[in-house]
Amino acid sequence: xxxxxxxxxxxxxxxxxxxxxxxxxxxxxxxxxxxxxxxxxxxxxxxxxxxxxxxxxxxxxxxxxxxxxxxxxxxxxxxxxxxxxxxxxxxxxxxxxxxxxxxxxxxxxxxxxxxxxxxxxxxxxxxxxxxxxxxxxxxxxxxxxxxxxxxxxxxxxxxxxxxxxxxxxxxxxxxxxxxxxxxxxxxxxxxxxxxxxxxxxxxxxxxxxxxxxxxxxxxxxxxxxxxxxxxxxxxxxxxxxxxxxxxxxxxxxxxxxxxxxxxxxxxxxxxxxxxxxxxxxxxxxxxxxxxxxxxxxxxxxxxxxxxxxxxxxxxxxxxxxxxxxxxxxxxxxxxxxxxxxxxxxxxxxxxxxxxxxxxxxxxxxxxxxxxxxxxxxxxxxxxxxxxxxxxxxxxxxxxxxxxxxxxxxxxxxxxxxxxxxxxxxxxxxxxxxxxxxxxxxxxxxxxxxxxxxxxxxxxxxxxxxxxxxxxxxxxxxxxxxxxxxxxxxxxxxxxxxxxxxxxxxxxxxxxxxxxxxxxxxxxxxxxxxxxxxxxxxxxxxxxxxxxxxxxxxxxxxxxxxxxxxxxxxxxxxxxxxxxxxxxxxxxxxxxxxxxxxxxxxxxxxxxxxxxxxxxxxxxxxxxxxxxxxxxxxx
RNA sequence: GGGGCUGUAGCUCAGCUGGUUAGAGUGCCGGUCUGUCACACCGGAGGUCGCGGGUUCGAGCCCCGUCAGCCCCGCCA
Numbered sequence: 001x002x003x004x005x006x007x008x009x010x011x012x013x014x015x016x017x018x019x020x021x022x023x024x025x026x027x028x029x030x031x032x033x034x035x036x037x038x039x040x041x042x043x044x045x046x047x048x049x050x051x052x053x054x055x056x057x058x059x060x061x062x063x064x065x066x067x068x069x070x071x072x073x074x075x076x077x078x079x080x081x082x083x084x085x086x087x088x089x090x091x092x093x094x095x096x097x098x099x100x101x102x103x104x105x106x107x108x109x110x111x112x113x114x115x116x117x118x119x120x121x122x123x124x125x126x127x128x129x130x131x132x133x134x135x136x137x138x139x140x141x142x143x144x145x146x147x148x149x150x151x152x153x154x155x156x157x158x159x160x161x162x163x164x165x166x167x168x169x170x171x172x173x174x175x176x177x178x179x180x181x182x183x184x185x186x187x188x189x190x191x192x193x194x195x196x197x198x199x200x201x202x203x204x205x206x207x208x209x210x211x212x213x214x215x216x217x218x219x220x221x222x223x224x225x226x227x228x229x230x231x232x233x234x235x236x237x238x239x240x241x242x243x244x245x246x247x248x249x250x251x252x253x254x255x256x257x258x259x260x261x262x263x264x265x266x267x268x269x270x271x272x273x274x275x276x277x278x279x280x281x282x283x284x285x286x287x288x289x290x291x292x293x294x295x296x297x298x299x300x301x302x303x304x305x306x307x308x309x310x311x312x313x314x315x316x317x318x319x320x321x322x323x324x325x326x327x328x329x330x331x332x333x334x335x336x337x338x339x340x341x342x343x344x345x346x347x348x349x350x351x352x353x354x355x356x357x358x359x360x361x362x363x364x365x366x367x368x369x370x371x372x373x374x375x376x377x378x379x380x381x382x383x384x385x386x387x388x389x390x391x392x393x394x395x396x397x398x399x400x401x402x403x404x405x406x407x408x409x410x411x412x413x414x415x416x417x418x419x420x421x422x423x424x425x426x427x428x429x430x431x432x433x434x435x436x437x438x439x440x441x442x443x444x445x446x447x448x449x450x451x452x453x454x455x456x457x458x459x460x461x462x463x464x465x466x467x468x469x470x471x472x473x474x475x476x477x478x479x480x481x482x483x484x485x486x487x488x489x490x491x492x493x494x495x496x497x498x499x500x501x502x503x504x505x506x507x508x509x510x511x512x513x514x515x516x517x518x519x520x521x522x523x524x525x526x527x528x529x530x531x532x533x534x535x536x537x538x539x540x541x542x543x544x545x546x547x548x549x550x551x552x553x554x555x556x557x558x559x560x561x562x563x564x565x566x567x568x569x570x571x572x573x574x575x576x577x578x579x580x581x582x583x584x585x586x587x588x589x590x591x592x593x594x595x596x597x598x599x600x601x602x603x604x605x606x607x608x609x610x611x612x613x614x615x616x617x618x619x620x621x622x623x624x625x626x627x628x629x630x631x632x633x634x
Numbered sequence: 635g636g637g638g639c640u641g642u643a644g645c646u647c648a649g650c651u652g653g654u655u656a657g658a659g660u661g662c663c664g665g666u667c668u669g670u671c672a673c674a675c676c677g678g679a680g681g682u683c684g685c686g687g688g689u690u691c692g693a694g695c696c697c698c699g700u701c702a703g704c705c706c707c708g709c710c711a
Contacts, residue, residue: 080671080672081670081673084668087673100670118661131669137671163644164661168660171645171646171659171660173646174645175645230711232710250711279710280706281704281705281706531711533711596704606703607703608702
């Protein structure tokens with residue numbers, strides 16, 4: 001056990017067995033040999049931390065080190081000068097340890113310690129001592145010990161930091177703009193270090209899991225050709241070929257299919273992907289996917305591989321997840337939850353109340369109840385707890401999503417109230433599952449309107465009434481997605497996913513006659529209402545692939561020009577194959593509890609896609625532009 | 635492209651109905667202090683109220699514009 005890693009600032013490391021034993025053994029003779037005279041190595045426990053300049057990391061020291069002479073390097077987190085005695089909290093990535101400079105310390109040490117300011121980098125040599133019982137600090141993993149400094153040197157003087165690294169309890173974070181501008185300081189904070197250390201471990205665990213399953217890590221180009229995800233491409237001008245451009249990959253989609261054609265059988269990559277679209281809290285223009293593809297597989301196989309990865313990742317973060325994940329069809333998800341990424345932590349489904357409500361002749365519904373429109377609603381247990389203000393805000397949100405609003409009924413004993421309350425009896429409400437103290441929230445219209453409305457209302461009700469989740473971790477697979485969706489403007493069928501997704505074999509015959517009824521061999525992994533990733537079984541028949549391109553409105557010539565390398569690949573003998581891509585940054589965000597992707601990416605972009613730290617993008621020089629055959633309009 | 639929120643000391647924030655000298659905590663600087671751990675105490679410095687224009691006798695506060703950050707829609711798996 002590397003106990004040193006298991007302390008406060010890195011909570012996810014708790015009780016994790018080390019697998020680094022062999023590597024440590026190799027390191028040991030080396031680090032022992034170069035340790036300075038008079039300083040003993042750290043024994044058998046923390047030797048990977050030792051270097052020619054230090055024996056341990058600050059945060060690793062424990063009672064077992066008492067009596068040892070150690071040498072540390074780190075940043076001055078805080079300093080407490082009591083006059084005759086002075087304490088320095090020394091910080092590195094492993095944590096914080098208290099260095100004591102008492103009246104008995106050498107004059108030089110006392111002098112240097114007296115002048116230390118925050119964030120200065122120092123090297124300390126001293127003896128680890130046990131703190132007396134009443135002077136221990138239980139909030140610090142190293143709180144049972146301290147280091148009595150016998151040597152102290154400033155090796156990296158620091159100006160007063162622009163934003164604080166050491167924060168007081170309850171002190172707010174600096175503005176995000178400043179955190180991004182002074183990212184080197186923000187990244188020193190133990191929270192950020194913890195996030196990025198977990199990220200590292202998740203990456204390693206994903207690699208190991210897939211490698212153990214026989215997947216080969218193969219890198220694909222970053223300078224490439226536009227891929228078909230449908231987002232805007234980042235373009236890179238070619239110097240050698242005037243007027244021509246590379247595109248940065250939105251995903252390695254076509255490459256991984258070609259690797260299957262090439263017979264690599266199982267591929268994975270921790271792939272950097274680029275999409276030039278507007279940002280969100282959970283969307284960055286460059287991001288990382290755990291990308292995989294396998295040959296001679298069906299959907300079951302792929303879901304199995306992805307489950308193995310996800311279970312391993314959650315395990316790495318300390319959560320035990322049961323397999324297999326439950327499955328829900330896309331149709332059922334839309335029917336019961338109004339979304340293709342249902343949050344199954346809560347058993348609180350949407351119901352079709354058309355049959356029960358239609359005979360009541362409620363004016364609010366009558367005009368809308370045509371052309372296949374339905375009345376759908378939520379029976380809210382304890383919905384009496386929703387204030388009039390809550391209901392009004394829910395109705396307002398419903399209207400913003402394009403609905404005609406939200407009808408509501410509350411039942412308290414024999415008292416029935418609400419916007420359409422006078423049309424209801426306790427008996428009718430009982431049939432809808434609305435009991436005493438409950439409420440019914442209803443929307444009317446075509447499903448494409450009521451689904452998003454009731455999805456939103458459901459989430460808001462869960463939040464406002466603080467429903468208890470029935471599980472902390474609710475994974476599911478959403479399967480049987482439609483192959484096409486109507487174009488919002490023309491109503492014509494367009495592909496719901498990328499155009500390499502195989503139609504469901506049972507539905508292929510209806511491809512031309514009834515496209516909207518065709519299902520795709522496409523599947524999403526959903527966790528607590530978040531989409532973690534998606535995948536599909538691919539089209540391997542070049543004839544079908546050409547037909548599908550035709551459906552996208554692509555002429556055979558267009559298809560050839562854009563995707564010749566894929567089409568010729570498929571003609572060359574393509575094995576049945578399929579794959580998946582996990583949005584890795586989002587996984588890290590969920591597992592760290594971070595509020596935004598920016599807290600799990602070392603150097604993220606702002607919402608306007610700027611890098612405040614390094615200052616990208618930036619204008620290019622006239623000479624650079626000329627070399628690239630580019631003129632910029634000003 | 636559209637909507638919303640925010641912008642006051644290095645940092646986090648307060649600032650009344652527009653009113654005369656813009657405050658607090660923390661950090662910083664100086665001092666006292668031998669067991670602190672957000673040490674405590676005493677003293678001090680520190681302001682282009684994001685920027686530009688307007689209204690007004692008078693603007694941190696009202697109006698218009700603009701910039702930046704964040705959130706959302708559009709867009710994007």
